[in-house]
Amino acid sequence: MKKLILAFILFAGAAVSDDISVTSAVDKNVLNSGDRIILQVTVSGNSSPALKVPQMNDFNVYSGGQRTQSSFSFVNGRMSSSTSVIYDYTLNPKGPGKFTIPSFTVESGGKVFKSAPIPVEVVKGAAPPPQVARQDGAAPGTGGNDLFVQVNLDKNRVYVNEPVTMTFGFYNRVSLAGQPQYTPPDTTGFWKEDLPPQINSSRNGYNVVELKTALFPASPGQYTVGTASLVCAVPVRGQGDDFFGGFFGGTRNVRLDSKPVLVTVLPLPEEGKTADFSGTVGKFGISAAVDKRDAKTNDAVTLTVSISGTGNVKSIAEPKLLLSDEFKKYETVSDLNINKGNYEVKGSKVFKTVLVPKKAGRLTIPSVKYTYFDPADKRYRTISSDPIILNVAQGPKEESNYANLTSMPQAEGVKVFDSGIRFIKPAYRYTLGRALLYKSPLYLIITLLPFFAWISVLGSRKLKIRREENAVCFKASRAYSNALKSLKPLGTQAQKFTREEYLGRLEAAYAEYIGNKINRPPAGLSVDEISKLLSGKIKEPGLASSAVGVFEELHFQRYAPSGSENKDLNELLSLIKEQINKLEKAGL
Numbered sequence: 001m002k003k004l005i006l007a008f009i010l011f012a013g014a015a016v017s018d019d020i021s022v023t024s025a026v027d028k029n030v031l032n033s034g035d036r037i038i039l040q041v042t043v044s045g046n047s048s049p050a051l052k053v054p055q056m057n058d059f060n061v062y063s064g065g066q067r068t069q070s071s072f073s074f075v076n077g078r079m080s081s082s083t084s085v086i087y088d089y090t091l092n093p094k095g096p097g098k099f100t101i102p103s104f105t106v107e108s109g110g111k112v113f114k115s116a117p118i119p120v121e122v123v124k125g126a127a128p129p130p131q132v133a134r135q136d137g138a139a140p141g142t143g144g145n146d147l148f149v150q151v152n153l154d155k156n157r158v159y160v161n162e163p164v165t166m167t168f169g170f171y172n173r174v175s176l177a178g179q180p181q182y183t184p185p186d187t188t189g190f191w192k193e194d195l196p197p198q199i200n201s202s203r204n205g206y207n208v209v210e211l212k213t214a215l216f217p218a219s220p221g222q223y224t225v226g227t228a229s230l231v232c233a234v235p236v237r238g239q240g241d242d243f244f245g246g247f248f249g250g251t252r253n254v255r256l257d258s259k260p261v262l263v264t265v266l267p268l269p270e271e272g273k274t275a276d277f278s279g280t281v282g283k284f285g286i287s288a289a290v291d292k293r294d295a296k297t298n299d300a301v302t303l304t305v306s307i308s309g310t311g312n313v314k315s316i317a318e319p320k321l322l323l324s325d326e327f328k329k330y331e332t333v334s335d336l337n338i339n340k341g342n343y344e345v346k347g348s349k350v351f352k353t354v355l356v357p358k359k360a361g362r363l364t365i366p367s368v369k370y371t372y373f374d375p376a377d378k379r380y381r382t383i384s385s386d387p388i389i390l391n392v393a394q395g396p397k398e399e400s401n402y403a404n405l406t407s408m409p410q411a412e413g414v415k416v417f418d419s420g421i422r423f424i425k426p427a428y429r430y431t432l433g434r435a436l437l438y439k440s441p442l443y444l445i446i447t448l449l450p451f452f453a454w455i456s457v458l459g460s461r462k463l464k465i466r467r468e469e470n471a472v473c474f475k476a477s478r479a480y481s482n483a484l485k486s487l488k489p490l491g492t493q494a495q496k497f498t499r500e501e502y503l504g505r506l507e508a509a510y511a512e513y514i515g516n517k518i519n520r521p522p523a524g525l526s527v528d529e530i531s532k533l534l535s536g537k538i539k540e541p542g543l544a545s546s547a548v549g550v551f552e553e554l555h556f557q558r559y560a561p562s563g564s565e566n567k568d569l570n571e572l573l574s575l576i577k578e579q580i581n582k583l584e585k586a587g588l
Contacts, residue, residue, distance in 0.1 A: 020045030020108050024101070024115040033124055036197060037091040041104045041115065044084040051087060054102035059091040062196030067347075068336045083333075090196040093122040094179060146174045149230050151185060151258040153215075159266050161281035161312055162375040163345060164215040165195070168228050168258070171206040177233035177251040182211075185258065186226030189265075190215040191312065195343045214345045216312045219555060220267040228258040268373055272380040276320060278529065280372040282311015286319075288368050288385035296395030301355045305368050305385065308348030313338055316349040318521060319370045323355070326363050330354040360394040479516035480584050483509050490573055502569050503558040510554060510576050514547070517588050540586045550579045 020043070027038040037059075043051055053061075069084045093099065101118040154165040166187075170180065195212040202208065217223065233251045268281070284307055291302040307316050318332055330353065338347040357363055365388040374381050486509035490502060497505065515521060518533045530551060534544035554576075557567055 020047065020049070020106065020113050022051075022104055022106055022113045022115040024104055024118060026101070026118055026120065029119060030121045030123065031093070033093070033096050033122060035093075035122075037093070037120065039089040039091055039101065039118075041087040041089070042084055043087075043106055045108070047083070047108060049106040049108045051085070052105045052107075054104065056091065056101065058095075058097070058099040059093055059101075062090045062092075062198075063088075063194050066336070067338060068334070092197070093120070096122045096124045098122075147172045147232060147234070147254060147256060149228060149256045149258050151225060151228050151261055153225065153261055153263065156262065157264045157266065158217060159281060159373065159375050160218070160220055160268055161216050161279060161315060161373075163282070163311060164190075164217070164263065165343065166213045166215055166225060168211045168213075170209045170230055170256075171203075172232070173206050175235060177235050180233075181231040183229040184213075185228040185260075186224075187213075187215055188226075189219070189221070189223040190217055190225075192216075193340070193345050195340050195345075212343045214340075216315075217263070217265040220265045223263045223265060225261040225263060227260055230256045232256065269378070274371045274380065274382065275532075276369070277371045277373070277380065278315075278317035280311065280316050280370075281375060282309055282372060283374060283376070284309030284311065284316075284370070284372050284383065286368065286370050286383045286385050288365075288388060290365070290388055290390070293389070294391045294393070295357060296393050297357055297360055298395050298397075299356065301357065301390065303353045303355050303365060303388075305351045305353075306348050307351075307370055307383075308346075310344060310346040311372075313345065313347040313349055318351055319368050321353065321368060322366050326357060326359050327365075328356040328358055330356075357390060357392045360392050363390045363392050364388070365390065475516040476519070479513050480580065482516070483513040483580055484577075486512070487573065487577060491570075494569065499569065500558070503554065503572075506569075506572060506576060507551075507554045507558060510551065510580070513580055513583075514551070517583070534588070537588055538583070538586050543582060543586055547579055547583060550575060 022041070022043050024039065024041045026040075031037065041051065043049070066088065067086045069086065091101070099120045099122065101120060103114040103117050105112055105114045107113075149168065149170050152167045152169070154167075158164055166185075168182075168184070193214040193216075195214055199210040199212070200208070201210075215225075232254045234254050236250050236252050268279075286305065286307050288303065288305045290304070295301050303321075305319055307319070314336065318334065321329065323329055332351050332353045335350040335352070336347070337350070338345065340346075355365070367384045367387045369382055369384040371380055371382045373379075486505070490497070490505055494502065514530060514534075518530075518537065520529070520533070531544060531548045534547055538544050553567075554572070557572065
């Protein structure tokens with residue numbers, strides 16, 4: 001009976017949590033050769049699991065970035081939220097025919113959610129200009145003046161996190177026997193964002209195909225954008241003296257390599273750097289607004305702060321709200337919008353926070369300030385929004401819900417109306433086999449099922465409310481176990497990962513542990529911020545600096561130029577586990 005009740009409780013909890021959907025849509029299902037398809041995939045639900053992109057061998061696929069849209073409601077003092085992540089892709093068909101865009105999938109709670117496949121038809125049209133397919137592998141060969149490639153950067157001397165536009169160009173003035181095979185250059189030390197679509201043009205008698213990529217250097221130093229390779233199948237005319245030998249022949253593969261390009265990355269200057277600087281570089285503006293200016297006490301007001309501009313939008317950290325004790329603040333939800341028009345990365349990051357005024361009167365939400373580094377002027381700039389005035393009227397107090405309850409009637413005892421009770425008809429005894437029905441275990445299980453179902457729903461709701469009301473403490477308490485869980489596959493299944501993937505997972509697990517402990521998003525953490533916050537929380541001398549040293553070592557191993565000293569991965573894993581245990585024992 002206990003197993004049956006437990007299974008029912010688990011089923012009830014799972015039914016509440018599975019609220020995820022995956023949808024995909026295209027701008028057109030029928031197109032001409034040389035045209036392109038805009039594909040949009042949306043993942044909606046209470047959580048944001050990672051999207052698994054299927055193989056699409058019939059298309060050249062270019063990522064257009066992603067956007068996040070969040071919504072939340074505040075009912076009876078309780079906040080609930082939902083999130084939608086929108087992924088944009090540009091698809092260039094490789095040829096005419098009928099194709100199918102496969103299903104996109106996400107996994108959550110042990111279940112797989114899929115989008116519906118989309119049929120696409122490509123009809124023959126004008127011959128498209130040469131296409132560049134992003135595939136691995138290349139065969140040796142030589143090129144001439146009729147075919148060549150080159151990689152150019154719009155600037156070779158930049159600051160940390162300043163955008164650099166890399167352009168790969170393929171120049172040809174001969175016919176090709178097939179699709180070229182493109183191998184992108186090594187960009188170790190940079191964050192990378194594709195800038196679709198490709199550019200097709202004609203220059204000086206050449207057909208030119210260009211691919212642009214935005215690079216963001218992660219740390220100061222000398223870096224090299226490596227060699228990009230392209231393999232082309234070029235027709236070869238026959239070598240015989242007969243008539244047909246001049247017309248029929250085979251093909252040969254020609255490998256074209258670009259030259260490496262050096263980049264000097266400068267550290268951000270210390271002069272003018274403020275304490276709240278989080279590492280954002282570019283050109284940005286800020287605005288703030290509320291959903292209503294007239295409210296009542298204990299009423300919810302949504303504050304929306306938007307930081308928008310040009311640069312690495314993903315690195316924008318949450319701005320600090322300097323609120324007085326007149327407000328109660330709930331956890332902030334962020335939306336990310338990226339636009340890659342005109343071949344530059346720009347967009348906005350929107351932060352939504354629920355505020356509850358606790359007193360009546362004319363209350364002020366102070367201006368929100370944010371500091372970024374402007375590489376054009378080589379100086380730090382602090383932007384600020386306008387302060388917001390709220391007119392707050394006195395609302396009902398929380399105790400008023402219980403103030404006007406009618407008095408309960410008093411018990412008057414038991415009154416006996418008649419002691420001469422007579423049975424009108426004989427009593428029937430309902431049985432299950434030989435035992436009475438109400439004494440059987442099945443009757444008890446059926447009777448208790450609604451009670452346990454109600455307990456299960458009530459418990460899950462209370463747990464969700466506790467997490468929302470004290471999200472910071474909850475994340476901090478789970479940081480250690482989550483870190484060990486993230487690091488476990490790296491020890492037992494290390495052979496499944498490449499060195500770059502292994503180091504990326506190590507850094508993500510360590511950054512998430514530190515971020516959850518100090519209440520900072522892992523993506524916006526800087527070494528200076530980690531050092532300052534850890535020094536204030538840890539009393540043990542030298543432990544904060546060693547924690548920062550591990551972070552810097554991971555960063556170096558991941559983004560160091562080729563040829564640098566590579567530490568053993570198992571040694572790095574042991575070092576991180578040891579550092580996390582020390583921080584946990586020190587009371588972080």
